[in-house]
Amino acid sequence: xxxxxxxxxxxxxxxxxxxxxxxxxxxxxxxxxxxxxxxxxxxxxxxxxxxxxxxxxxxxxxxxxxxxxxxxxxxxxxxxxxxxxxxxxxxxx
Numbered sequence: 001x002x003x004x005x006x007x008x009x010x011x012x013x014x015x016x017x018x019x020x021x022x023x024x025x026x027x028x029x030x031x032x033x034x035x036x037x038x039x040x041x042x043x044x045x046x047x048x049x050x051x052x053x054x055x056x057x058x059x060x061x062x063x064x065x066x067x068x069x070x071x072x073x074x075x076x077x078x079x080x081x082x083x084x085x086x087x088x089x090x091x092x093x
Contacts, residue, residue, distance in 0.1 A: 003030045003032045007038075007040045007088035007089055009066070010063060010068055010088060010089045011028050011040045013063060014062065014063060014089060014091050015028060015042055015044075017061070017062040017063075018042070018059055018091075018093070021051065021058045023055045024045045024047070025043070025044060025045045026043070026044040027042075027044070028040060029041045029043070038085075038090050039088045039089065040088065040090070041089075041090050041092065042089060042091045043092050044091075045093070052081070052093050053082075056084060056091075059084060059093075063084070063086055063089075068086045068088075068089070069087065070085070071085040071086060071087050072084075073085070
């Protein structure tokens with residue numbers, strides 16, 4: 001099984017949004033064969049906490065505009081990485 005067309009679309013939207021905020025090391029994985037909880041992971045990095053917040057906010061905005069529903073957002077208080085769970089897609093910054 002491969003990721004659904006919707007998951008692929010959301011992954012592309014999220015990757016482009018992250019790139020616009022100058023995220024580095026942007027990598028997407030199709031995990032639909034290995035996991036039942038999601039179809040794709042998008043991983044990317046920011047140079048500092050401010051950039052990470054900016055990347056996360058832009059990705060979340062673009063996914064919302066595309067009609068995706070945010071299931072969970074984690075990592076706000078830790079000051080490091082952030083997780084956005086869109087059900088079909090998980091974004092880790």
